[in-house]
Amino acid sequence: MSLATLLLLADGRLPSGGHAHSGGLEAQIAAGRVKDVAGLDGFLRGRLATGGLVSAAFTAATCGDVRRCAELDAGLDARTPSPALRKASRAQGRALLRAGRAMWPLTGAAGREPHQPIALGVLAAAAGLTPGESAVAAAHGTITGPASAAVRLLGLDPYAVHALLARLAPECDRIAALAAGRYRDPVDDLPSAGAPLLDIGAEHHATWEVRLFAS
Amino acid sequence: MRADARVVAESDGLGGTRLPVLRGESPLLLRRTGPRTGGGVTVHLVGGAAGPLRGDELRLEIEVGPGAWLEFRSVAASLALPGRSFLPASRLTVVATVAAGGTLRYLPEPLIAAAGCDHVAVTRVDVEEGGALLWRDDLVCGRHGEQSGDVRADTTVRYAGTTVYRHELSVGPAAPGWSGAAVLGGGRAVGTVVAAGPGTDPASAVPGPDAAAMPLAAGGLLLSAVGQDIRQVSAVLDPYCASHPTAQLRTLTPA
DSSP states (O other), X not given: XXXXXXXXXXXXXXXXXXXXXXXXXXXXHHTTSOOSHHHHHHHHHHHIIIIIHHHHHHHHHHHHXXXXXXXXXXXXXXXXXXXXXXXXXXXXXXXXXXXXXHXXXXXXXXXXXXXXXXXXXXXXXXXXXXXXXXXXXXXXXXXXXXXXXXHHXXXXXXXXXXXXXXXXXHHHHHXXXXXXXTTTSOGGGSOOBOOHHHHHHHHHHTTOSSOSSOO | OEEEEEEEEEEOSSSOEEEEEEEOBTTEEEEEESOSOSSOEEEEEEEOSSOOBTXXXXXXXXXXXXXXXXXXXXXXXXXXXXXXXXXXXXXXXXXXXXXXXXXXXXXXXXXXXXXXXEEEEEEEEEEOTTOEEEEEEEEESSSTTOOOOEEEEEEEEXXXXXXXXXXXXXXXTTSTTTTSTTTTTTOOEEEEEEEESTTOOTTOOOOXXXXXXXXXXXXXXXXXXXXXXXXXHHHHHHHHHHHSTHHHHTTTOOO
């Protein structure tokens, strides 16, 4: 285990295009559902408990056995009803693999354009991280991305947003541990927590002519 | 309380559908309803007792054979209630299979999560290649002016052996962020329809600001709607279900 390697994988400066995505936040801001730090808190807690849990579980499962990439990728398809979210996830997976190939010798098991958690799991495995560590990186990424986007979209106080992220850190650890504890489960038994407004919002967002974030 | 109910629909060989098995026990009582004409059969679930209450273990099995047409409804919303606190969560397991050439329209009234309830709804649907499915689930978070209880709905839909839809939705005080802007955003009602097989057009239009029609990756369609109350959800889902081509198959089922 290398803590520095884990920090590298969870760093928002990793050149994998993550900054171009708001994790569904832009659509919910436009719908008037997130206006301030309290609204962001509710958004991030829901995202962490749903998409965050699923991402962490599939990242850990991939990290634990990269030979499962194909079946895990199909499992994420079944958990991602929104075509716009599938597209965003695969775009991020592809960008992440590109960055990862420059950093570590990667297996080709994930294909060219896997879902983002599959790509993250492949990178984590190549970097020598454990499934549990990879789950922390995945869960962390599902809230830090939208949190940065919130600062740009709503002009929120960055100190207040990072104070929120600090409050969410224990919940992030809890979700990651929950996900990692199930990483050997059959695909159908892995977490599948969904968030209806993220799906619906992503579909509407994809039809906008002008938007700041890709998703 | 433990209860099992089971309905089997099969082709009668004359272009119609018969029910060789239709049995239930309180609170899951099943009744054949509707006209005896046409190719299909309608069955209503009749609540025979309050609940589900904590500690209840309920199981409903639906089997639709080749060439059979079944519409499954309920006479009223089901109301998940608290029950005694030391008992485990109430659980309703619905297991459905649809054979090639069979049609199942599962259109029950909503589940209402009364304050303090602890309920788990597990749904497993398996449709063979060539079977037609319309599967609706509506959930209301609390009665009027009431906090929501805890409900976890865990759904798997397989078509031709492939899992096309795998989804869990958790609402209530035990579900972090459920009323935040990612999950229901203050909405108190949510409804989904999973449609698959003959008759389902994956290119259906987006039906409103808090709803979407989404083609699933492995085939089929999910229609999802969130609303302040169930009327907003019904306004999106009712017309889709009523006009879905499986509604017409009732009179067209081949012999």
